[in-house]
Amino acid sequence: MKSALITGITGQDGSYLAEFLLEKGYRVFGLRRRTSTPNYTNIEHILDRIQIIDGDLSDLSSLIRAVQLANPDEVYNLAAQSYVETSWSQPLLTSEFTAVGTTNMLEAVRLIKPSARFYQASSSEMFGKVVETPQKESTPFYPRSPYGVSKVYAHWMTVNYRESFNMYACSGILFNHESPRRGIEFVTRKVTNAVARIKLGLQTELRMGNLEARRDWGFAGDYVQAMWLMLQQETPDDYVVSTGETHSVRELLEVAFSYVGLDYRDYVVNDERFHRPAEVDLLLGECAKACERLGWERKVGFVQLIQMMVDSDLRLNRTKMNDSIAEGKLELSNPLVAAGWSGNP
Numbered sequence: 001m002k003s004a005l006i007t008g009i010t011g012q013d014g015s016y017l018a019e020f021l022l023e024k025g026y027r028v029f030g031l032r033r034r035t036s037t038p039n040y041t042n043i044e045h046i047l048d049r050i051q052i053i054d055g056d057l058s059d060l061s062s063l064i065r066a067v068q069l070a071n072p073d074e075v076y077n078l079a080a081q082s083y084v085e086t087s088w089s090q091p092l093l094t095s096e097f098t099a100v101g102t103t104n105m106l107e108a109v110r111l112i113k114p115s116a117r118f119y120q121a122s123s124s125e126m127f128g129k130v131v132e133t134p135q136k137e138s139t140p141f142y143p144r145s146p147y148g149v150s151k152v153y154a155h156w157m158t159v160n161y162r163e164s165f166n167m168y169a170c171s172g173i174l175f176n177h178e179s180p181r182r183g184i185e186f187v188t189r190k191v192t193n194a195v196a197r198i199k200l201g202l203q204t205e206l207r208m209g210n211l212e213a214r215r216d217w218g219f220a221g222d223y224v225q226a227m228w229l230m231l232q233q234e235t236p237d238d239y240v241v242s243t244g245e246t247h248s249v250r251e252l253l254e255v256a257f258s259y260v261g262l263d264y265r266d267y268v269v270n271d272e273r274f275h276r277p278a279e280v281d282l283l284l285g286e287c288a289k290a291c292e293r294l295g296w297e298r299k300v301g302f303v304q305l306i307q308m309m310v311d312s313d314l315r316l317n318r319t320k321m322n323d324s325i326a327e328g329k330l331e332l333s334n335p336l337v338a339a340g341w342s343g344n345p
């Protein structure tokens, strides 16, 4: 039986990857950082089938211990401070976790289990102010945020460990990928959650930043399969993973609001707080290499993805709403709430 160690197992991708590897018969170990209240929402349903190891990317000794305990055949380094916006307010923490944390993880593997195959979660944010479109493996990087800069460092460290120590280390340059498990501050989830809340009468407006930014959005469940495929090849390499389609934030709003019969223009308010100091205007990936060599293909399209997220946020918010009504925290006498309430989760 193969063993895998996943850092960032409590996050969106970590949880989908854990499910995927369990299905393939792997023993799955997950690194989680200690928090006062455990953050297991994404992995609650598989907790009895995985082994959790406490550790932090900024603490090399904890990573060494994690590699010793898991004795992994494959290591997926998904942990990071992953939110671009926060990287401006916490640039040093972002560098420590997202950049140097990767070197810590590479060192732990090199020292304890150098034969383990290593996956680094690189990002299309490395292309930033893009110098060509579509972006592919050979496109030069021009990061536009402390997050993007940190990912470029981590990417080159991964390449360097492959070339210096002959480690099987791959960097997956993944374009944005989303799901019902996406963090609530990312634009897709922020929109789908707001659409659900507006539909249910819990919210009346949605404050947004730049609506013209374009992203290549795919489904996280499809993307974790590409991570695994990269570690099953004869030789390690780096791959772009994307859908090859780009959509604006405005299109995202149109799709999400119209799905529940609303017009986004009636609810969206421009808010300077959500505009960024430096923007990444357009991302569009060319994933020919991954599609041809790995045989990878995305299954979920853009509209289907957004509708899946709206459906999930409707369910989640209805459940919360019913609990609040039962506890007397929300009044059905409020006409907006009454209009949105169906009585069913």
Ligand code: NDP
Pocket (backbone or CB within 6 Å): 007, 008, 009, 010, 011, 012, 013, 014, 031, 032, 033, 035, 039, 055, 056, 057, 058, 077, 078, 079, 080, 081, 082, 083, 097, 101, 121, 122, 123, 124, 173, 174, 175, 176, 177, 178, 183
């Ligand atoms: P999430 O933000 O959902 O998950 C990040 C994970 O990292 C969480 O489990 C978090 O733990 C953990 N973590 C953060 N800091 C530390 C630390 N210091 N030590 C240990 N664990 C830590 O990200 P995603 O799942 O969306 O993304 C996975 C990876 O892929 C990230 O590296 C991200 O930057 C990268 N990526 C993501 C893309 C996307 O579109 N989703 C695109 C390209 C790259 P906790 O739950 O405690 O916060």
Ligand code: GDP
Pocket (backbone or CB within 6 Å): 084, 085, 125, 176, 185, 186, 187, 188, 190, 207, 208, 209, 210, 211, 213, 214, 215, 249, 274, 275, 276, 279, 280
């Ligand atoms: P990113 O590509 O990793 O930065 O993913 P995000 O989902 O955080 O942002 C995608 C794009 O949406 C960026 O160009 C943002 O500027 C744009 N955007 C516009 N309004 C918002 C907003 O209110 N929140 C977020 N997170 N992004 C927004």
